[in-house]
Amino acid sequence: MTGWSDWTAADTVAEYRVPVEGDDKYSRGVVGILTGSAEYPGAAVLGVEGASRTGIGMVRYLGDAGAARFVLERRPEAVTADGRVQAWLIGSGMDRSARSPELRAQIDQALGQDLPVVLDAGALDLAGSSAGPAVLTPHHGELATLLSARGVDVDRPTIAAAPEEWATRAAELLGCSVLLKGSTTHVALPGGGGYRVQAGPPWLATAGSGDVLGGILGALAASRSPEILADPDRLARVAAAAAFLHGRAGERASSGGPLAALDIAEALPATIASLLADS
Numbered sequence: 226m227t228g229w230s231d232w233t234a235a236d237t238v239a240e241y242r243v244p245v246e247g248d249d250k251y252s253r254g255v256v257g258i259l260t261g262s263a264e265y266p267g268a269a270v271l272g273v274e275g276a277s278r279t280g281i282g283m284v285r286y287l288g289d290a291g292a293a294r295f296v297l298e299r300r301p302e303a304v305t306a307d308g309r310v311q312a313w314l315i316g317s318g319m320d321r322s323a324r325s326p327e328l329r330a331q332i333d334q335a336l337g338q339d340l341p342v343v344l345d346a347g348a349l350d351l352a353g354s355s356a357g358p359a360v361l362t363p364h365h366g367e368l369a370t371l372l373s374a375r376g377v378d379v380d381r382p383t384i385a386a387a388p389e390e391w392a393t394r395a396a397e398l399l400g401c402s403v404l405l406k407g408s409t410t411h412v413a414l415p416g417g418g419g420y421r422v423q424a425g426p427p428w429l430a431t432a433g434s435g436d437v438l439g440g441i442l443g444a445l446a447a448s449r450s451p452e453i454l455a456d457p458d459r460l461a462r463v464a465a466a467a468a469f470l471h472g473r474a475g476e477r478a479s480s481g482g483p484l485a486a487l488d489i490a491e492a493l494p495a496t497i498a499s500l501l502a503d504s
């Protein structure tokens with residue numbers, strides 16, 4: 226595809242994998258999550274919560290040991306032991322300038338697997354270093370920083386003025402899908418074109434909202450891993466579906482009033498049930 230299209234509820238339902246009778250937790254998908262840090266343990270909790278509430282066979286949280294305690298307090302279902310995964314979410318709540326050699330080795334091992342990978346926040350600089358298909362999830366400020374580091378002189382207001390164009394340029398330059406967050410979220414494909422997703426109410430502009438989105442996307446990517454590996458462009462569709470679910474869950478959580486990031490995650494099951502019922 227080369228054009229841009231508006232993403233719909235029906236498109237989202239088509240990307241959501243409903244469990245079938247013969248499923249087990251592994252066939253539904255396992256998402257590996259490397260997020261959080263001593264400074265931002267909350268980002269780990271929010272991403273794990275977003276993934277769990279999206280519906281997935283297993284969430285494997287393998288990030289910061291201190292953050293893992295908070296993750297397990299909130300979600301005892303999360304598994305903190307190593308093992309197989311079908312997609313990775315890396316970077317929310319991480320500071321790339323504080324990456325230890327041990328964490329770098331752990332990230333490199335994840336990126337070396339031929340699996341779909343979601344790169345957020347403190348892992349955006351790793352664009353182009355994964356063996357499998359990747360999607361980046363920057364906000365405007367992060368995209369400006371990322372492009373500037375790759376020799377493209379652009380600032381945040383310039384990106385805000387033309388998000389479709391800049392998401393496209395980034396996807397082409399970096400060779401992966403780019404989900405550029407905003408009041409309209411733009412998901413660009415590396416070969417051109419993409420999807421516009423109505424992000425939801427402005428109440429969604431709250432700390433940790435993007436961390437929940439990362440969890441939703443990680444879970445959807447794990448559940449659609451075989452399809453993404455067969456057709457890497459599918460990752461952009463899965464990313465658009467994640468943004469759509471995030472926005473509709475935000476609407477449900479808000480009901481016209483304020484919300485906190487965790488409320489978005491908590492609204493996901495009813496949001497998904499309603500979308501499936503209407504399809």
Ligand SMILES: NC(=O)C1=CN([C@@H]2O[C@H](COP(=O)(O)OP(=O)(O)OC[C@H]3O[C@@H](n4cnc5c(N)ncnc54)[C@H](OP(=O)(O)O)[C@@H]3O)[C@@H](O)[C@H]2O)[C@@H](O)CC1
Nearest residue numbers: 265266267268317318319346347364365366367432433436
């Ligand atoms: N509870 C937790 O643990 C939480 C943890 N979190 C974690 O914190 C880390 C830092 O993430 P961050 O996005 O807050 O700051 P940062 O990367 O310095 O941004 C760079 C510059 O970009 C701009 N800018 C910022 N936001 C923008 C936006 N939405 N849309 C457009 N522009 C925006 C702004 O530029 P300025 O306004 O100064 O021009 C800013 O200076 C990250 O790892 C994240 O996961 C958070 O999710 C919160 C909850």
Ligand SMILES: Nc1ncnc2c1ncn2[C@@H]1O[C@H](COP(=O)(O)OP(=O)(O)O)[C@@H](O)[C@H]1O
Nearest residue numbers: 364406407408426427429430432433434435436
């Ligand atoms: N004005 C807005 N209207 C609707 N959604 C918004 C608006 N501003 C931001 N969002 C959404 O909120 C989320 C913010 O993510 P992000 O900037 O990464 O925040 P954080 O780092 O605090 O988690 C994104 O999903 C974005 O699309």
